[in-house]
Amino acid sequence: DTDYDAETAVLDEDGVPADAPPAPVVAVVGRPNVGKSTLVNRIIGRREAVVEDVPGVTRDRVAYDATWSGRRFTVVDTGGWLPDAVGLAAAIAEQARLAVELADVVMFVVDATVGATDVDEAVVEILRRSGKPVVLVANKVDNAGTEADAAMLWSLGIGEPYPVSALHGRGSGDLLDAVLAALPEEPPAETFEEIAGPRRVALLGRPNVGKSSLLNKLAGEKRAVVDSVAGTTRDPVDEMIELGGRTWRFIDTAGIRRRHRENQGADFYATLRTQSALERAEVAVVLVDADEPLAEQDLRIISMVIESGRALVIAYNKWDLLDEERRGYLDREIDRQLHNARWAPRVNISAKTGRHMEKLVPAIETALENWGTRVPTSKLNQFFADLVSSHPHPIRGGKQPRVLFATQAGVRPPRFVLFTSGFLEEGYRRFIERRLREEFGFEGTPLDVTMKIRE
Ligand code: GDP
Numbered sequence: 001d002t003d004y005d006a007e008t009a010v011l012d013e014d015g016v017p018a019d020a021p022p023a024p025v026v027a028v029v030g031r032p033n034v035g036k037s038t039l040v041n042r043i044i045g046r047r048e049a050v051v052e053d054v055p056g057v058t059r060d061r062v063a064y065d066a067t068w069s070g071r072r073f074t075v076v077d078t079g080g081w082l083p084d085a086v087g088l089a090a091a092i093a094e095q096a097r098l099a100v101e102l103a104d105v106v107m108f109v110v111d112a113t114v115g116a117t118d119v120d121e122a123v124v125e126i127l128r129r130s131g132k133p134v135v136l137v138a139n140k141v142d143n144a145g146t147e148a149d150a151a152m153l154w155s156l157g158i159g160e161p162y163p164v165s166a167l168h169g170r171g172s173g174d175l176l177d178a179v180l181a182a183l184p185e186e187p188p189a190e191t192f193e194e195i196a197g198p199r200r201v202a203l204l205g206r207p208n209v210g211k212s213s214l215l216n217k218l219a220g221e222k223r224a225v226v227d228s229v230a231g232t233t234r235d236p237v238d239e240m241i242e243l244g245g246r247t248w249r250f251i252d253t254a255g256i257r258r259r260h261r262e263n264q265g266a267d268f269y270a271t272l273r274t275q276s277a278l279e280r281a282e283v284a285v286v287l288v289d290a291d292e293p294l295a296e297q298d299l300r301i302i303s304m305v306i307e308s309g310r311a312l313v314i315a316y317n318k319w320d321l322l323d324e325e326r327r328g329y330l331d332r333e334i335d336r337q338l339h340n341a342r343w344a345p346r347v348n349i350s351a352k353t354g355r356h357m358e359k360l361v362p363a364i365e366t367a368l369e370n371w372g373t374r375v376p377t378s379k380l381n382q383f384f385a386d387l388v389s390s391h392p393h394p395i396r397g398g399k400q401p402r403v404l405f406a407t408q409a410g411v412r413p414p415r416f417v418l419f420t421s422g423f424l425e426e427g428y429r430r431f432i433e434r435r436l437r438e439e440f441g442f443e444g445t446p447l448d449v450t451m452k453i454r455e
């Protein structure tokens with residue numbers, strides 16, 4: 001009984017389309033025992049406790065995917081952090097600052113049966129200064145008789161208190177409606193063309209590597225030439241080519257075919273062309289001449305693809321020219337030379353003989369799929385919790401920076417934002433990227449990992 005079309009929808013394990021825009025973040029803040037984790041459980045619709053309540057112990061999972069009225073968001077239980085904060089007031093203040101920093105909306109939970117405490121007032125101060133939208137939760141209003149307790153919380157001066165019983169579910173619908181209303185506008189859905197149109201491929205490589213030979217081989221008789229940008233002077237021309245049961249758009253093929261009319265040494269124009277083809281492409285196939293040593297220009301083109309954030313496949317062409325000996329050691333040589341693109345699928349082809357032509361499309365498809373991968377927040381944070389405990393950052397100057405929480409902020413390529421308690425050094429960031437790749441695949445796609453540091 002699914003409400004989506006299984007034929008076309010690509011859903012990850014949480015039922016989220018793989019290419020959905022990033023979910024906004026809702027952070028839950030409040031003193032211990034006001035009912036934060038009970039509320040989080042209620043929101044994500046789980047009966048069992050999310051975490052064992054061991055005071056003073058950092059919970060290993062703090063972020064969860066949630067949906068209300070069809071809108072996705074990520075709930076972050078900030079109570080799960082702060083193992084080393086000194087004193088309750090300081091700890092809660094820290095929690096609030098963190099929440100403000102990472103969240104689109106803050107849910108501030110107060111125990112209505114207790115009323116507002118000094119600590120609550122201090123948190124309100126921080127929240128108010130931040131200017132972030134705040135939804136005030138008056139929890140433990142288990143029945144209508146205690147609703148007056150909730151009304152008392154108007155005195156905090158941050159707007160309407162929503163009376164709820166996280167334990168029994170009372171009032172949680174109205175609360176979530178208020179949270180949804182406070183979320184930023186949903187980014188516009190991508191156009192049909194972007195989702196369902198032919199995928200856009202750029203064939204790149206220095207002169208004479210075999211681009212136009214490959215294009216001819218792939219296109220065969222079945223090709224349609226289209227003007228991609230009508231009315232411009234540049235007039236790049238794309239070709240629609242059917243391969244592996246679908247139509248692909250090969251970008252700026254005019255540039256490839258016109259090659260023979262261009263001068264030698266037109267390096268500058270070649271670079272411009274590569275750049276503009278990349279801008280319009282989703283995936284680049286970089287051709288390299290297997291029969292020649294890897295050139296500076298090959299590496300430069302590969303770097304341009306990585307910089308542009310496009311998916312990447314590397315095709316070693318002219319494989320037919322290699323003798324057994326060279327075939328034997330080329331793989332190792334490539335591995336060493338392409339150390340920053342080891343994650344790119346490699347195919348060894350011959351545009352002349354047609355060798356391994358059939359491997360090209362699956363490699364492109366793999367790269368594109370991983371380029372659009374979204375890792376569920378819960379999985380991502382489980383991954384970081386494991387990583388931080390098994391491979392903590394080295395201690396520097398008496399401090400040990402930690403990854404507190406991570407979110408995938410985007411796809412194409414996958415973009416991750418890590419909220420950390422200090423600066424993560426280069427080596428550790430590379431380690432994180434390597435482990436992310438081991439864990440989640442990502443063959444064929446660059447990754448963008450950035451930090452947000454809490455000092
Ligand atoms: P946290 O420390 O803020 O995460 O609080 P917990 O979610 O662990 O809840 C603390 C205690 O308050 C637990 O014993 C809960 O069962 C209880 N509690 C939470 N929400 C409610 C509620 O709405 N009504 C009542 N009566 N108790 C609640």
Ligand code: GDP
Nearest residue numbers: 207208209210211212213317318319350351352
């Ligand atoms: P472009 O400048 O990258 O478009 O390269 P071309 O497609 O014009 O190829 C340059 C030269 O390499 C031509 O003489 C092709 O016939 C030759 N060539 C291309 N692919 C192969 C191949 O797989 N094997 C061999 N032996 N020659 C190739």
